[in-house]
Amino acid sequence: MLVSAEEMLIKARDGHYGVPQFNINNLEWTKAILNACEEMKSPVILGVSMGAGKYMTGFKTVSAMVKAMVDSLGITVPVCLHLDHGTYDGAKACIEAGFSSIMFDGSSLPIDENIAKTTELVSIAKEKGISVEAEVGAIGGEEDGVVGMGECADPEQCAKIASLGVTMLAAGIGNIHGVYPANWPGLRFDVLEAVRAKTGNIPLVLHGGSGIPDDQVRKAISMGVAKVNVNTELQLSFAKATREYIEAGKDKIGKGYDPRKLLLPGYNAMIETCKDRIRCFGSDGKA
Ligand code: 13P
Numbered sequence: 001m002l003v004s005a006e007e008m009l010i011k012a013r014d015g016h017y018g019v020p021q022f023n024i025n026n027l028e029w030t031k032a033i034l035n036a037c038e039e040m041k042s043p044v045i046l047g048v049s050m051g052a053g054k055y056m057t058g059f060k061t062v063s064a065m066v067k068a069m070v071d072s073l074g075i076t077v078p079v080c081l082h083l084d085h086g087t088y089d090g091a092k093a094c095i096e097a098g099f100s101s102i103m104f105d106g107s108s109l110p111i112d113e114n115i116a117k118t119t120e121l122v123s124i125a126k127e128k129g130i131s132v133e134a135e136v137g138a139i140g141g142e143e144d145g146v147v148g149m150g151e152c153a154d155p156e157q158c159a160k161i162a163s164l165g166v167t168m169l170a171a172g173i174g175n176i177h178g179v180y181p182a183n184w185p186g187l188r189f190d191v192l193e194a195v196r197a198k199t200g201n202i203p204l205v206l207h208g209g210s211g212i213p214d215d216q217v218r219k220a221i222s223m224g225v226a227k228v229n230v231n232t233e234l235q236l237s238f239a240k241a242t243r244e245y246i247e248a249g250k251d252k253i254g255k256g257y258d259p260r261k262l263l264l265p266g267y268n269a270m271i272e273t274c275k276d277r278i279r280c281f282g283s284d285g286k287a
Pocket residue numbers: 023047084085176177178179206207208209210229230231232233
């Protein structure tokens with residue numbers, strides 16, 4: 001049973017911790033994340049980007065896989081299946097495919113169009129008990145070929161979008177998708193403060209969660225961030241462990257080329273990364 005993000009985010013906001021959104025790319029990612037969250041007793045949001053959905057052959061495949069895996073693994077923690085940075089059409093397709101949450105990323109649209117499309121999607125989603133994330137101020141860095149400049153959200157625009165009935169709001173506060181450059185100045189807590197002041201107590205979302213120093217993540221959580229998105233960090237830990245396995249020539253020993261052996265170090269590394277992030281966000285034991 002998949003759940004909407006609403007209840008878990010309200011609990012996180014009130015309990016001053018962050019629910020992890022870990023993005024999935026395939027079966028190994030999904031299995032590692034679900035098992036790590038079950039072990040840590042953490043609620044979890046599985047994020048699926050438009051590109052990852054396409055890679056996995058479509059949102060229907062993803063939805064069927066996640067639902068079956070939650071059942072087969074006997075997962076008891078709350079699991080939300082969420083479209084990450086969705087287009088308008090992508091959001092509709094995910095609602096159709098059985099996702100329990102969607103993000104409509106209208107941050108690149110003129111604010112009036114962002115408002116109109118968000119309003120329509122909120123009314124469709126609400127009827128089905130599906131949570132909705134909206135974004136104001138493009139998150140920097142590169143995701144699925146879309147490059148943003150790390151702009152900061154305008155608090156007035158955040159207030160407008162928050163008032164449309166969305167469940168959670170992603171506001172750019174200098175955060176960037178992918179690896180942070182060495183000269184990155186850090187999160188703009190002044191902007192976060194201003195957004196918070198204008199948006200009441202709507203749970204806020206911190207994108208680009210990979211590589212932000214822990215103290216900054218915790219401070220953001222203490223200021224109203226209730227969901228932290230992590231994608232790159234799992235990709236890096238998977239790649240590192242897989243590279244070490246191959247560089248050590250282990251794929252050439254016995255049946256070391258068997259995908260179940262070849263992908264195991266990366267799978268185990270992702271579990272450790274998930275647990276580490278869950279501890280940082282304070283969501284362990286909260287399920
Ligand atoms: P990272 O890849 O930087 O962790 O960002 C993930 C994210 O924000 C997904 O929306």
